[in-house]
Amino acid sequence: MASSINYHCLAYAALDVCNPLDMATVDAAVTRTGLRPGARALDIGTGNGAIAVRLAEHFGLDVTAVERDPAMAAIARGRVDASPAAGLVNLRQAGSGTVLADIAPLDLIVATGTTDPVGDGRLEPSAILDALSGHLKPGGWLLWGDLIWNAEPPVPVRQIFEAVNRFTTHEGTHEAARAAGYEVVTAGISPRAAMDHYIGTADRQARAWLADHPDAPETAVVRASADRVKIMFEYGGDYVDFGLYLLRKPPI
Ligand SMILES: C[S@@+](CC[C@H](N)C(=O)[O-])C[C@H]1O[C@@H](n2cnc3c(N)ncnc32)[C@H](O)[C@@H]1O
Numbered sequence: 001m002a003s004s005i006n007y008h009c010l011a012y013a014a015l016d017v018c019n020p021l022d023m024a025t026v027d028a029a030v031t032r033t034g035l036r037p038g039a040r041a042l043d044i045g046t047g048n049g050a051i052a053v054r055l056a057e058h059f060g061l062d063v064t065a066v067e068r069d070p071a072m073a074a075i076a077r078g079r080v081d082a083s084p085a086a087g088l089v090n091l092r093q094a095g096s097g098t099v100l101a102d103i104a105p106l107d108l109i110v111a112t113g114t115t116d117p118v119g120d121g122r123l124e125p126s127a128i129l130d131a132l133s134g135h136l137k138p139g140g141w142l143l144w145g146d147l148i149w150n151a152e153p154p155v156p157v158r159q160i161f162e163a164v165n166r167f168t169t170h171e172g173t174h175e176a177a178r179a180a181g182y183e184v185v186t187a188g189i190s191p192r193a194a195m196d197h198y199i200g201t202a203d204r205q206a207r208a209w210l211a212d213h214p215d216a217p218e219t220a221v222v223r224a225s226a227d228r229v230k231i232m233f234e235y236g237g238d239y240v241d242f243g244l245y246l247l248r249k250p251p252i
Contacts, residue, residue, distance in 0.1 A: 005218045007225030008047075009071045010209050011202030018047035019113040020190045020198040020242040021145060026051055029246045030059055030108070032186055033141045038062055039107040042135070044096045045114030049076030049089075055110070056088035063088055064103065068095045068119075095119045105137040112145035112244070115165050123166040126176035129247070133180050139251035142182065145244040148173060148189070157236035160228075170243055182247035190242040199233050202226075 012018040017026065035041075037060025043052040044066055052065035065080070067073040073093035080089045092099055097119025109132055111117040118131045125146065132142055149169045153161070161167065168176060170189065177184050206226035213219055 004071045004074065005209075005216070005222065006069070006071055007202075007206055007222050007229070008069065009075060010205045010222065012048045012072065013075055014201055014205045015048065015198065016050045017112070018050070019145060020195040021112060021244060022194060023050070023054060025188065025190070025244060026054065026112075026143070027058065029143050029186060029244065030055065032246055033108060035059065035061060035107055035141070040064075040104070041108040041110065042066070042099070042103060042106050044099075044109065044111040044117045046076050046091070047072055047113075049079040049091065051110055051112065052076070052089050052091070053079050053083045053085065055108075056085035057083055060085075061088065061108065063090065064099065065089055065091045066094055066096050066099045067091070068093070100135055103135065106135055106140055107137055108141045108143065109136060110143045112143065113147075113242075125166065125168050125173060126179060129176050129182065130180040133182065133249055136249045138249060140249050141185075142247040142249070143244070144173075144177075144247060145242065146173075147240045148243040149239055150189075150241045151239050153236055153239040157239055160232050161236055161240065167240070170241070173243055173245055177245060177247050182249060184245060185248050186244075186246040188244050190244070195237065195240075195242060199229070199237070203230055 016023055039061050041055050041061040041063045046052045046065035046067045052063050055061040055063045067076050076091055080086050080091050117128055147167050149167055174184050210223055
């Protein structure tokens with residue numbers, strides 16, 4: 001049975017958005033789409049479910065939320081069930097590939113900080129943006145957020161960040177979006193304080209749990225993840241920002 005404790009669960013349970021991003025910025029982007037209640041949205045890699053719940057509660061969207069980590073999906077389940085808009089959120093604990101395989105074209109896809117949004121192992125932003133476009137209606141929207149390089153990193157920094165994912169630059173994201181046929185409607189970079197809050201909160205949560213659970217079966221794994229993230233951002237944090245992009249597939 002999967003453990004109900006891992007580093008990301010500890011970190012994300014204490015955050016609203018599980019990224020260097022605040023909900024007001026997400027709200028502004030979704031407001032910009034002009035989507036009406038009942039429009040269909042997919043939140044890929046919903047994490048703690050906060051964005052999916054917001055899309056339903058604040059915008060009245062009909063939301064499918066997918067999360068592959070069972071422990072994280074359990075946290076999202078708690079948030080969804082506690083929401084007055086729970087009936088609008090279909091939370092699926094699955095890899096996104098399973099959901100994308102049989103979902104009808106969408107009005108909005110949200111993928112913020114999701115390692116493998118298409119669910120088939122493709123990691124290059126250009127390939128991901130291209131694939132997600134195929135799941136949008138004409139005129140549909142993609143709200144895409146991820147780490148971006150703000151300068152060429154030293155090789156070891158690139159290696160440690162790209163051990164699990166690939167990133168591009170702010171300009172690279174624009175180019176990838178245009179190459180995949182999107183209009184870049186808004187593009188913004190989170191303030192440094194958002195990055196500091198995100199990394200600091202995650203680290204504090206993990207260290208507090210480790211101090212309280214020195215002998216738990218998950219202790220070694222949680223410590224290894226916390227140490228890896230800490231090292232990544234201590235040595236490489238100056239080279240990364242978080243970008244949020246509202247992209248539109250052209251109407252026919
Ligand atoms: C950094 S968290 C971000 C959560 C949320 N999008 C937010 O911004 O608050 C990324 C989440 O995506 C999930 N994830 C990554 N790839 C996935 C996939 N192919 N299918 C479903 N979930 C995925 C991870 O398990 C993790 O919980």
